[in-house]
Every structure is written in structure tokens, then in C-alpha cells.
Amino acid sequence: MSFSLSQSPGLALASCVLYFTIRLFCTWRRKPLPPGPRGLPLIGNVFDVPKAREWLAFAEMGRKYGSDIISLNLAGDTVIVLNSLAATDALLDERSATFSDRPVFTMLNDLVGFHWHTGFMRYGPRWKAHRKVFIQQFQPSEVLLHRPAELQAARVLLGRLLDSPSKFERHFRHMAGMVILSTVYGIDIQPEDDPHVKIAEKALHAMASTGNRGSFLVDSLPFLQYVPDFFPGTGFQKLAREWRKIVAAMPQVPFDYVKRSRAAGTARSSIASRVLDDIEESRDSDQEGQEEVLRNALGAAYGGYLQFCVTLLHDVVADPAGADTTVSALGTFMLAMTIYPEVMRKAQAAVDAVVGSGRLPDFQDNIPYIDAVVREVLRWHPVTPLAIPHAATEDSYAYKGYYIPAGAVVVGNSWAILQDEETFGPNTDQFIPERWLTEDGKINSAMREPSAAFGFGRRICPGRDMAQWSIWICAVSILATFDITKALDENGVPIEPSGHYSSGLLCYPVPHECDIFPRSEAARALIRDAQVNAC
Numbered sequence: 090m091s092f093s094l095s096q097s098p099g100l101a102l103a104s105c106v107l108y109f110t111i112r113l114f115c116t117w118r119r120k121p122l123p124p125g126p127r128g129l130p131l132i133g134n135v136f137d138v139p140k141a142r143e144w145l146a147f148a149e150m151g152r153k154y155g156s157d158i159i160s161l162n163l164a165g166d167t168v169i170v171l172n173s174l175a176a177t178d179a180l181l182d183e184r185s186a187t188f189s190d191r192p193v194f195t196m197l198n199d200l201v202g203f204h205w206h207t208g209f210m211r212y213g214p215r216w217k218a219h220r221k222v223f224i225q226q227f228q229p230s231e232v233l234l235h236r237p238a239e240l241q242a243a244r245v246l247l248g249r250l251l252d253s254p255s256k257f258e259r260h261f262r263h264m265a266g267m268v269i270l271s272t273v274y275g276i277d278i279q280p281e282d283d284p285h286v287k288i289a290e291k292a293l294h295a296m297a298s299t300g301n302r303g304s305f306l307v308d309s310l311p312f313l314q315y316v317p318d319f320f321p322g323t324g325f326q327k328l329a330r331e332w333r334k335i336v337a338a339m340p341q342v343p344f345d346y347v348k349r350s351r352a353a354g355t356a357r358s359s360i361a362s363r364v365l366d367d368i369e370e371s372r373d374s375d376q377e378g379q380e381e382v383l384r385n386a387l388g389a390a391y392g393g394y395l396q397f398c399v400t401l402l403h404d405v406v407a408d409p410a411g412a413d414t415t416v417s418a419l420g421t422f423m424l425a426m427t428i429y430p431e432v433m434r435k436a437q438a439a440v441d442a443v444v445g446s447g448r449l450p451d452f453q454d455n456i457p458y459i460d461a462v463v464r465e466v467l468r469w470h471p472v473t474p475l476a477i478p479h480a481a482t483e484d485s486y487a488y489k490g491y492y493i494p495a496g497a498v499v500v501g502n503s504w505a506i507l508q509d510e511e512t513f514g515p516n517t518d519q520f521i522p523e524r525w526l527t528e529d530g531k532i533n534s535a536m537r538e539p540s541a542a543f544g545f546g547r548r549i550c551p552g553r554d555m556a557q558w559s560i561w562i563c564a565v566s567i568l569a570t571f572d573i574t575k576a577l578d579e580n581g582v583p584i585e586p587s588g589h590y591s592s593g594l595l596c597y598p599v600p601h602e603c604d605i606f607p608r609s610e611a612a613r614a615l616i617r618d619a620q621v622n623a624c
């Protein structure tokens with residue numbers, strides 16, 4: 090006989106009260122948790138955390154309590170926020186064996202279906218098997234193999250910018266799709282509206298909307314997933330159903346394509362085809378399991394790469410057809426060049442001094458000022474201001490003697506860390522590449538890299554090397570050939586970009602208007618030549 094809570098609302102209410110009481114009892118301990126705001130009974134600090142830009146509120150709480158580590162109770166979940174490098178170093182890096190788990194993401198994993206994604210897996214053998222694929226395929230020596238594809242995509246990007254500069258955000262998305270689909274799956278991207286990219290964009294929108302634990306109450310109260318969806322407040326279930334299919338398709342569709350083309354003998358060399366060859370040759374008894382790990386890991390790589398160049402609409406759910414509002418690390422680069430023309434001129438001079446005007450830049454070019462621009466892009470507005478939350482697997486007193494219970498959600502506030510003036514120098518709210526340079530213009534090796542933009546400890550982003558080089562080659566190619574200025578309104582007055590960002594697990598600059606035009610006829614000719622060669 091089947092039974093559902095909808096048949097007995099009284100029982101549902103009683104279960105609710107019992108559930109809260111047990112959780113409250115279990116989490117009520119007289120041990121020195123880090124300081125934090127006093128909460129309300131049962132729900133704790135749920136109302137102390139805003140629904141958007143939580144990183145600002147966490148940094149403010151740190152200032153209020155005079156502590157770089159704070160704690161919150163979100164409906165029974167202990168959440169520890171680390172607002173400094175000292176705290177993330179001490180816990181997430183030095184004690185990474187204890188702090189590399191992930192919290193239970195009920196909405197993202199169980200309801201929306203991202204359980205295949207390496208980034209949201211619980212720490213353990215399954216995660217290790219997936220992470221191994223990244224270690225093998227995205228370590229720095231392997232990333233060198235991806236450079237020809239990155240260079241070609243950067244040059245195609247220049248041609249597209251020349252043809253339709255106002256669509257720069259769309260061109261970044263195309264560039265990202267071109268690199269990742271060709272290196273990972275050997276797929277040639279369509280010039281417009283590529284079906285693979287469209288699937289990934291929609292799935293990533295679901296990730297951006299559900300990845301910050303706490304955006305949906307069901308993350309703190311998992312039993313809500315069983316409440317029938319005619320109850321008020323269960324709209325999350327409809328959203329989850331809408332996203333689930335596309336999220337499952339994201340790793341599956343391109344992987345199936347590779348398998349079909351291998352069977353037909355038409356597959357191009359790619360990470361997927363090479364590793365599938367290795368799996369076949371290994372004659373391992375669990376080839377199916379290995380293929381599943383590969384499929385999932387490559388899906389996560391595909392998403393990881395697109396996430397910094399991808400196009401998402403804030404209201405994509407309301408208007409999926411118009412999913413055309415691009416936002417990204419490259420969006421941040423364009424925003425910085427628009428707002429800080431003096432930085433753009435210095436960067437162009439640095440490129441010209443090394444590259445001259447007779448060719449386009451290449452990965453061999455050593456231009457420290459561009460290295461500094463890329464670091465500043467990552468620092469100024471991190472794509473993931475709260476990284477991805479970690480979780481503790483055992484009780485710990487490892488930082489300042491504060492108690493961090495097993496199961497606590499541990500959040501590294503990358504935004505606060507990257508804004509710290511003691512680490513990165515004054516005026517961290519401004520875009521100043523010079524902060525990364527010595528007086529003689531070299532990269533200052535004494536400075537901490539902006540690695541907090543890529544997370545922490547054993548879970549740090551395995552694609553960071555590839556990501557940084559992709560941003561580098563696009564930035565240097567654009568600076569060599571184009572000027573970027575503020576767009577003018579109908580009265581000829583420059584339009585100031587708002588500088589606003591979307592809020593979520595992934596944050597993107599709200600698209601801004603700017604004028605992009607070739608620096609010279611010689612630059613235009615170089616772009617056209619490269620376009621012909623790239624075809």
C-alpha cells in the first residue's frame with residue numbers, strides 16, 4: 090500500500106515539528122562556535138542572510154563581530170564562513186582531509202539532477218575517480234595540447250568582433266564553445282545557435298540558480314522535497330522538473346555523439362575519443378563504469394569552461410528564447426577596459442612593445458602587464474564569489490580554537506579574500522593591474538596569486554590553468570587589434586556602464602554598451618588574414 094504526505098496534512102505537520110525539534114537538539118551545543126548573529130528559534134539566521142550578494146553580508150558580519158571566521162545557523166545547519174586567506178589556508182588547505190566534503194545539495198543534486206557533476210559530489214572514492222580524469226587531462230603539461238584550439242578560437246573571435254562588435258558577448262560564448270567542444274569532444278561548433286552550447290547554457294543557468302545552498306529552503310529542510318506540489322511554497326519542484334531533463338542531457342548528448350562517430354570511424358581526436366581508446370585497450374572488467382566516470386567528468390569540464398564565457402539571462406526561465414545576455418570573466422575584462430581607458434592604453438602599449446604591428450599575439454609572447462590584467466580580472470570580480478561550499482567530515486578546533494562540528498557547511502568567501510587590502514594593496518574595489526607588478530614591470534612573485542577565485546584545498550578548480558590561458562589569449566588578441574570605448578547616447582554623451590553583476594553561484598557583469606573598433610587598417614588586415622587561415 091502506498092502512502093503520501095498529501096493524504097495526511099496533520100502527520101506532515103507533526104513530522105515537521107519533530108524534525109525541527111530533533112535538529113535543534115542535535116545542533117544545540119555549548120561549545121565555542123565562531124561568533125555570529127543571534128538567530129530566531131527554529132529557523133536560526135535564515136533572515137540574516139540576504140537572497141542576493143550573500144558575500145557582502147558575510148564580510149559585513151565579519152567586520153561587525155571583529156572576526157575573520159563567523160558562524161550561522163540556517164534552520165539547523167551550521168554554516169561557517171571564512172572571510173580571510175589565513176582562515177581558508179588553515180582549514181581548507183592545511184586540513185583539507187577534513188574540509189573537502191560537499192554539503193548535501195538537495196535542490197541542485199537530488200531535484201535538479203547535478204549529481205553527475207564532480208563539483209557537487211561528496212568527498213570519497215567516487216569523487217576521487219572523477220577528479221583523476223581532470224588531473225590526467227587538465228594538468229599544466231596537458232593544457233599545452235589545448236593551445237592550438239584556444240589560439241584558433243581567439244582569432245575567430247577577432248573576426249567576429251570585426252563583423253558585429255556590438256554582439257561581443259555572443260562572440261565570447263561562441264569562442265568558449267569552440268575551444269571546449271573541439272578539445273573535449275572533437276565537435277565543430279555551429280557559427281550561430283549551436284545546439285550543444287544551448288543545452289549547456291540552459292543547464293548552467295540551473296546550476297547558477299541553485300548552486301548557492303540556501304537559495305532554496307529545501308536545502309535546509311530536505312523533507313520539503315516530499316511535500317506535494319499543490320502546497321504553497323513548493324514552486325521549487327516545478328522549477329526542478331523543468332531543469333532536470335536538460336541537466337541530464339548536458340554530459341550525455343556530446344558524449345553520445347563521440348561514441349557514434351567512433352563507431353562510424355569519423356571521430357576526430359579529442360580527450361573523449363583518446364580516453365575511450367585507452368578504456369577499450371585496458372580490457373578492464375568495468376568498462377561501463379569507467380565510461381560513466383569519463384562522461385560525467387567531461388560534462389563538468391565542458392560546463393567549467395563555458396561558465397566563464399557563457400551567456401545567461403537572469404530571467405531565462407521567463408524568457409528562454411532570449412537567452413542572450415552574456416556575462417563572464419571576459420565580460421569583466423571588457424567592462425574594465427571600458428571603465429579604465431588608461432589601463433587599456435597601457436596594456437596596448439605593452440602588447441605593441443612585444444608583438445609590434447605586423448602580426449597577431451601568440452602564447453609565446455611574454456607580456457607581464459597582460460598577465461597582471463588577467464590576475465586583476467579574476468580578483469576584481471570573481472566569477473564564483475563564494476566558490477562552492479565545502480563541508481567538514483569531523484569535529485575540529487583547528488582555527489583560533491573555535492569549534493567546527495562535523496557536517497558543518499564551510500564557505501570560503503572568495504570575494505572578501507580578494508578584496509583584502511592587506512594582501513592585495515590599496516583600493517581593491519578598483520581595477521589596478523599594477524598591484525601585481527614590481528617597479529620594473531615584472532610580475533611580483535611575492536604577491537599571492539588570485540587563486541581564491543578558483544576555490545580552495547583539494548577541491549580547487551582543476552581547470553584553472555586552462556581558464557587563465559584562455560582569458561590571456563583572448564585579452565591580448567583584443568588589445569592588439571581593437572580599441573574599446575564607452576558607447577555614446579543620442580546626445581553624444583558617454584554612457585557609463587552600471588558595473589552591476591548578477592547574483593548566484595556564478596556571477597556575471599550585467600551587459601554594458603561599448604564601442605569596439607579596429608585600432609588601425611593594419612590591425613583590420615591582420616584579422617582578415619587570420620580569418621582566412623582559420624577557415
Ligand code: HEM
Pocket residue numbers: 207208209210220223227389390391392393394395397418471472473476477478479542543544545546547548549550551552553555556
Ligand atoms: C574563470 C574560470 C573558472 C573559474 C572562476 C572557476 C572557479 C571554480 C571554483 C571556485 C570551484 C570550486 C572550488 C572549491 O570547491 O573550493 C571550481 C571547481 C571546479 N571547476 Fe572551475 N572555474 C573556472 C574554469 C574551469 C574550467 C576551464 C574547468 C574545466 C576544464 C573547470 C572545472 C571545474 C571542476 C570540475 C570543478 C569541481 C572540482 C571538485 O569539486 O573537485 N573550471 N571552479
